[in-house]
Amino acid sequence: VVKDLSPVSLNSALKSQSANVLSALDNANTSCVEFNMILSKGMNNSQVKCLQKLLNAKGFAVAGTVEGNETTYFGFATLTALKAFQVSNNLTTDGVFGPNTRVALQK
DSSP, X not given: OOOOOOHHHHHHHHXXXXXXXXXXXXXXXXXXXXXXXXXXXXXXXXXXXHHHHHHHHTTOOOTTOOTTOOOSBOOHHHHHHHHHHHHHTTXXXXXXXXXXXXXXXXX
């Protein structure tokens, strides 16, 4: 089978491959296996991204994100989603992702 190897199609294929590689690296760097810190508004790290993934997956949408497109910033949208989760699980509604909230979210 002869495929079209024009510069345009080759460039398109390379961009697609690059996006796939970057996505895989991003997912590998933000594995959500274990949290090892308390998270709160203003923080910016990969564990925040994991928190957002879990909140989105459990139906507590982090505004401005969609599942698979979370960020590493704990801002107002993450705070709001986290507080909604805490309320629905009869937890202290402080917007802090500490041990009790962690246990409830990872069930």
